[in-house]
Amino acid sequence: xxxxxxxxxxxxxxxxxxxxxxxxxxxxxxxxxxxxxxxxxxxxxxxxxxxxxxxxxxxxxxxxxxxxxxxxxxxxxxxxxxxxxxxxxxxxxxxxxxxxxxxxxxxxxxxxxxxxxxxxxxxxxxxxxxxxxxxxxxxxxxxxxxxxxxxxxxxxxxxxxxxxxxxxxxxxxxxxxxxxxxxxxxxxxxxxxxxxxxxxxxxxxxxxxxxxxxxxxxxxxxxxxxxxxxxxxxxxxxxxxxxxxxxxxxxxxxxxxxxxxxxxxxxxxxxxxxxxxxxxxxxxxxxxxxxxxxxxxxxxxxxxxxxxxxxxxxxxxxxxxxxxx
Numbered sequence: 001x002x003x004x005x006x007x008x009x010x011x012x013x014x015x016x017x018x019x020x021x022x023x024x025x026x027x028x029x030x031x032x033x034x035x036x037x038x039x040x041x042x043x044x045x046x047x048x049x050x051x052x053x054x055x056x057x058x059x060x061x062x063x064x065x066x067x068x069x070x071x072x073x074x075x076x077x078x079x080x081x082x083x084x085x086x087x088x089x090x091x092x093x094x095x096x097x098x099x100x101x102x103x104x105x106x107x108x109x110x111x112x113x114x115x116x117x118x119x120x121x122x123x124x125x126x127x128x129x130x131x132x133x134x135x136x137x138x139x140x141x142x143x144x145x146x147x148x149x150x151x152x153x154x155x156x157x158x159x160x161x162x163x164x165x166x167x168x169x170x171x172x173x174x175x176x177x178x179x180x181x182x183x184x185x186x187x188x189x190x191x192x193x194x195x196x197x198x199x200x201x202x203x204x205x206x207x208x209x210x211x212x213x214x215x216x217x218x219x220x221x222x223x224x225x226x227x228x229x230x231x232x233x234x235x236x237x238x239x240x241x242x243x244x245x246x247x248x249x250x251x252x253x254x255x256x257x258x259x260x261x262x263x264x265x266x267x268x269x270x271x272x273x274x275x276x277x278x279x280x281x282x283x284x285x286x287x288x289x290x291x292x293x294x295x296x297x298x299x300x301x302x303x304x305x306x307x308x309x310x311x312x313x314x315x316x317x318x319x320x321x322x323x324x325x
Contacts, residue, residue: 007264011292019289026293030233035301038229042305045222049073049113052215056109057101059205064099071313072098076110078310081261081303088114094317104192112203120220125250131243224249230298237274237294244277252298261303267295 015023050070057064076091092106179189206212227249231237240248248270255269256262271291278288 003259003264005264007268011264011268011287014287015289015292022289023293026234026290027297029235030293030297032233034229034233035297038226038233038298039301039305041222041229042226042302043309045219045226046070046073046077046309048215048218048222052212052219053109053113055206055208055212055215056112056202057106058207059202060101060105060109062099062101062105064095064101068095068098068317071317074306074310074313075317076310077306078314081306081310084260098317098320104194107192108194108197109202116203116216117220120216121250121253124220124224124246128243128246128250132247223253226302227252227298230294230301233297234290234294236278236290240274240277244274247276248273252295262299266299267292270295270298 072094076087079090080087251269251273255265259265274291
C-alpha cells in the first residue's frame with residue numbers, strides 16, 4: 001500500500017505544470033456515460049463468476065443458490081481492497097455461513113478458479129504478443145527508460161533484492177516450522193491441501209463443462225470489454241488500436257496483482273503501455289497525461305464499484321443471517 005501511495009505522489013510530481021493541467025482537463029472532459037456502461041459490463045462478469053462457481057461446487061455435493069454465490073464473490077472483492085488476499089478466505093467463509101459448504105471445499109474451488117483464470121490471462125497475453133511482435137523493441141526501450149527513472153540514485157547501494165528475498169525465505173521457513181510442529185495447524189493445512197485437490201478435480205468432474213468454459217470466456221470478454229469502453233470516455237483515446245487496448249489490459253491486470261487493489265500501479269502501468277501507441281507527450285516524459293487520466297478513470301470506477309457492490313453484498317448477507325445461524 002505504501003508503494004502505491006508513493007507511486008501516486010511520484011506520478012504527479014514527474015508531470016510538468018502544463019501536463020498536470022492537461023491531466024485534470026482530460027478528467028473533467030471525460031464522458032462518464034461510457035464509464036457507467038463499462039461498469040454494467042463489469043457487473044456482468046461478476047455475476048457470471050458467481051454462476052460459474054456453482055458448477056465447481058456441484059460435483060462436491062453442493063447446490064448453493066446463485067445470489068449467495070454472487071454476494072460471496074463481491075464480498076471477496078471488497079475484502080481484497082483492504083486486506084491482501086483476504087478475499088478468497090472471506091468468500092469461502094461467506095458461502096459456509098449461507099449454504100454450509102465446508103470452508104476447505106469452498107476455498108479449494110476458489111483456488112482452482114484462480115488457476116483457470118491465470119491460464120486465461122496467459123492466453124490473452126500470448127495473443128497480445130502475437131499481435132505486436134513489431135513493437136517488442138519499443139516496449140523494451142520503454143520499460144528500460146521507466147526502470148531507469150525509478151531506480152535509486154548512485155549513492156544508494158542498499159541490497160533491496162537480498163533483504164526482500166531473505167524476508168520471504170524467513171517467512172516461509174517460519175510457516176513450515178509452525179505447520180509441522182503444531183498438530184492442529186498441520187491438520188488444518190492438510191485440509192486446505194485436500195480442498196484444493198478437490199477443487200481441481202471439480203473442474204474436470206463438473207457435468208456442465210461446456211457451460212463452465214462458456215462462463216470463463218464470458219468473464220474475460222467482459223473484463224476486456226469493460227476496459228475497452230473506458231477508451232471511449234477520454235477524448236483522443238479512441239485512436240489506440242485493439243492490440244494496444246489488450247496490452248494495456250494485461251498491464252493493468254498485472255498491476256492489480258502486484259499492489260493491493262492496484263492503487264498507484266494500475267493507472268501507471270496502463271498509461272505507460274498505452275503511451276507507446278500515441279505520439280510522445282508534449283513536455284517530455286514517458287507517460288501522456290491523457291493516458292494517465294484514462295488509467296485513473298478506469299481504476300477509480302472499478303474500485304468504487306467494488307466498494308459499493310461489495311459493501312452492499314456484505315450488508316445483505318449480514319441481514320439475511322438468522323440469530324440461530
